[in-house]
Every structure is written in structure tokens, then in C-alpha cells.
Amino acid sequence: MGFSHIFLRNKTKITPVEIVRETQRLLLCISSDHGLKQEEKKKEADLKQEKKAAAALAKNIRALKSIAYGNDESSAVSRACAQLTEEFFRENTLPLLIVCLPKLTLEAQRDATQVVANLLRHKVQSRLIASEYLEKNTDVLDLLVAGCGNMDMAIQYGEILRACLRHQSAARYVLESPAHLKKFFDYIQLRYFDIASNAALTLKELLTRHKYSLVPEFLSKNYEWFFADFNSKLLESSDYFTRIQATKLLGHMLLDHSNSAVMARYVSSRNNLRIVMNLLRDSSKCIRIKAFHVFKLFAANQNRPFDIITVLVANRSKLLRFLADFKTDKEDECFESDKAQVMKEIVALDPRDHESYE
Template sequence: MKSLFKSKPKTPADLVRQTRDLLVSLDLGGTESKRDEKMMEMSKLIRELKQVLYGNSESEPVAEACAQLTSEFFRENTLRLLIICLPKLNLEARKDVSQVVANLQRQQVQSRLIACDYLEKNLDLLDILLHGYENTDLALHYGSMLRECIRHQCVARYVLESEHMKNFFDFIQLPNFDIASDAAATFKELLTRHKSTVAEFLTKNYDRFFAEYNTKLLESSNYITRRQAIKLLGDILLDRSNSAVMTRYVCLRDNLRILMNLLREPSKSIQIEAFHVFKLFVANQNKPPDIVDILVTNRSKLLRLFADFKTEKEEEQFEADKALVVKEIATLDPR
């Protein structure tokens, strides 16, 4: 007889609906004891959602269950409620929410990434995630969600073109190392994932973007900021999609001055990354006269620098690039 009264197992859609109802009631408030009770139930539900999407030690996730959960999740505003209510959840629940949201960005329903469709209609949610970097308690959770959302081109374009973009130059230099590193990871994702969108953004906003990039990042007083910035600059300029941006960058004397200063850094890793960008100035077959003048004026110093310039491990490509740079500088004639 006992088996007649067993409760039916919750379907993935049931889990989402219960989570949504609980989030609404959490948002409305209530007595402290009721609130603690709801919080425990919420943590349990989010763990169950996570288990459907990720599986557990005994079983892999089931595609049909993941599709049901994803469909229900984006049918109504569960994502919005989770993001808005995140500050009210405990630390473990916040971590689980971040993982659930991350996984949902990749789930396909009938061959469509429905998270992308949802976010395209709810771009204001990105504003909340971006403002998260201003809150020490929420920054890492909102930051990880934001990076997953940037997988969608429409989201990346929105963030790149928004007023929030300029804030990254400050977020990257926040005194909290973990938050600054997270912001740097998001910044890199924005500027490398969607090639055509990035090229369009950099072309349209070249002056404003690189003015900030040079002064706030490449010339930062913070060693880690400089190291990350010169590495990312190399990744951006050496990407084929950004060839027009690269050509423009290597024709400006102020940019060359910054690179030559970075070549003189005591840090070997910064020197090496700076070299990968510096070589683009030297390899440019249409160097403006002022670029040639700087290289000729500093020829002896540069050749002395490169004479002892080595990577920690012998790298054939690096040595070949260095040889070409040395040859080009040695044979330059003043314009």
C-alpha cells in the first residue's frame, strides 16, 4: 500500500517551475524563519537543476531531460529572476546558479540555442551582469555568467557597443586581484571570440579604444596589467580579421614609442610579448617617415638589445623573426 502514496518524481519542467515560483516569493520577502526555509528549498532545487544538466558520479546527463529543462527555463523569465535574486542567495547557491546559467547557454532545443534568442530580447540583463563588477560579493558570479553569455554574437556586440565597454579599463585594474583577473578574462573574450564583430567594433571605435588601451593598460603602473595587455594586443593585431586595424596601429609613432618602452622592461615575458607586436612595425612595407626616423635614430640601441634577446626555450620561429627584424633595422635608410 505504501507505494500508492509515493510522490511522483519531478520532471525537469517541474523543477524549473518550482524554482521560478520560489524565486518570486523570495523576491516578495516574508518573515525571517520563512525566508530561511525558502532559502534551503531554493538551494536544493538549484542543485537538482544542476544535476539534470551535468549529471552526477553515477550517470551522464540525458539529452531529452536537458532539452525539457531548457525549454521551460526560457519559456518564462526564470533567468531574469535568478539574476535579480542572486544577491539574496547563499554562496553555494550562487556558485550552482553560475554553473546552471553557463550550461544553459550551450543547450540546443530542436537545433537552436534558445538562450541566444532569449538574451537578444532581454539585453538589459547584460547591464545587470556588467554592473556586477562593482559589487565585491557578486562580481565573480556575474562575471562567469557574462562570459558564457558572450558565446552569443548578439550579446558580444551589445556589450562592445555599450557604454559599459569603457568601464573594463578600470575593472581590470581593481585592487581586488580575483575580480580584476575575472574582468580581464571577460575583456579578452569580448575582443577575441567573434572575429567579424570585433573587427567592426575596432574599426568604428579605433581612436577612442586605443587611446584608452595605450594609456590605461599598456602604460599602467601595474605589472600584471601591462603583461596581460601586451599579450592581448598581440592576439588582436596578429588576427587576420583585424589586418586593417593592425595596419593603422603600426603607422603611429606614439604606438611605436610605447612598444619600445615595453621592450626595455625588466620582465622577460613582457619583452617577448612586446617583440611580437614591435616586429609588425618593422615588417610594415609602407612605414611612414616618422616611424623610419625613430627606428634609424634608435638603431644601435635596438641592435644591442636584440643581440642578447632570447626566449627561455630555444624557439626556431622566434629566432627567425628576430633575425628578420635585425636585418630590416640594420638596412633601413633615413627618409
């Protein structure tokens, strides 16, 4: 297909359906051109045509954005948005856009990301078409998960993936694919900030968004491997960014009432207590504060196993001294109240009833 035959036609009015089809034709052309002429330099005419196609595509994407969000003069029209959404997913435009995204300008990438995020949450006659689409086209999620490890595109792919993960079917697919989830454990440890920060946001979305059914079910079924990896790779990482993001996320998970069964299991582990107590000694005050909010769950647990009690008793003096001097940068009545309760619980432990553990 030649570039010259697929540019947006010069019409005063063009329907959402036509814009999507024109956009898809451009995407198909650009994607099929990708990788050609590897063994020789492209001719000047080919480069001009490719540049012209990219410009036309950027124009189309701006038109899609105008329909999806409206512009300065008019708000988005629901009928046009519905037509746009139906056509976008019916014609399987999303995977093409994902593949071609790196070839667009930064502005066009931003526009495309916003358009996709809008269409992913748009309802058509009370139906979430995007949710149905993602359930049948999980290869899209495969592309996005892999793209989150791309140094140049992690932010854009991450934003699109998180918009997908708002749909429970998409989140379930990623969570139930251990290879996918473990990739984010690897991504967050990388030295590339865009990849690591994006991975932290995506992990939080995965593990806190669908908290009344999907997440507790996943954590219960996958408790052993998940927390073994979470502890060793993230909480015990030598990298500050990884540790602080993991400590924040652990608090989000365990302090949510929907995860009460998982929390009870986590705070019954002596190894978990050891890790959290080490975080209380971290050089970062921010990490120490986040770790305290997890540690208080161990102290407040009225069904403490014997080995948890022995650790707390053996370290009681050190813990009480630490907590007495432990303060936040700003006055925080809730924090002080929690701290006082933790100290009370530790003082109440009777060392004569338990063997000392060092």
C-alpha cells in the same frame, strides 16, 4: 507569498518544467524579501523562513544541475534538457537568478553558475534559444556587466557573462555600448584581484571570440577612442597586472589575420610605436616578450610611414643591442627566427635617406 507554500514538493518524480517553476517561485520570494525591514531587525521567524527558502532553492538548483549535466549514474537526457532550457528562458528565470545569486551559499552559487552556462549553450531542435532570449532581454547583460564590479560576486557574474558573450548578439550589444566596454577598462585597473582578473578574461572574450565579423567591424568603426583608451589606461598603466594583461590582449588582436586592416593602421602610428618600445624596456621580462611580438609587426611592415622609419633609424643601435641580448627562458626557435628577421629589417634601413629623430 509565504515561504511555507513554495518549497519543492515531496514527489518521487518531478518534471524539469515543475523544477523551474518551483525555483522561480523561490527566487521571487527571496528577491521580494530583499531590502524589507531595513529600519528594524528581522524577527527570528523571518530569518528561519529565509534560511529555509535558501536551502530549498539550493536543493532545486542541484536538481537543475543534475538534469543539465546528468549525475554519476546517468548522463543528461536530451529531452529533459530541452524542456529545462525552454522553461528556464520562457519564464524569465535568468534575471531573477542573477539578482538573487549573492543571497545563495557559495556551493549554490557555483551550481547556479554551471547550470546557467550549460543552458546558455544548449540547443533545442537546432535553435539556440538563449541567443534569441538575450537579443530581446539586454537588461540581463546590463545586470551582469554591473555585477562584474562587485567585489564579492565578480567571478560568478563574470562566468555567466562570458557564457552569454559566446552568442554574437550579446557580444554585439556589449561592444556597441561604449559605457559597458569602458567599465571593463576601469575594472581591470582595480586593486581587487577577483575583479581585475575577471575583467581581463571578459575583455579577451569580447575582443577575440567573434573574430571573423563582429570584432574587426567594431575595431574599425571605433578605432580612435578604443585605442586611445586602451593605450593610455591599460598599456601605459603604472600597475603591472594591467600592463601585462593589456600587452597580451593587444598581441592577440593584432596578430590575428582577421584584424589585418586594424593591425596595419595600428603599426602606422608613431605614438603606438613609442608605447610598444617603452614596453620593450619594462622591468618584467614577460611583458618585454609580449611587447616584442607586437613590435615585430612595426618592423615587418613594408609600408612603414616616414615617421615610423625615423624612429627606428634613430634608435637602431639601441634596438640592435637590446635584441642581441634578448632571450626567452627556454629555447624557442620561432622566437629566435622572428628576432633575427626583425634585426635584419632594422639593419636594412638606410639612415642617409631619412632625417634622424630623437
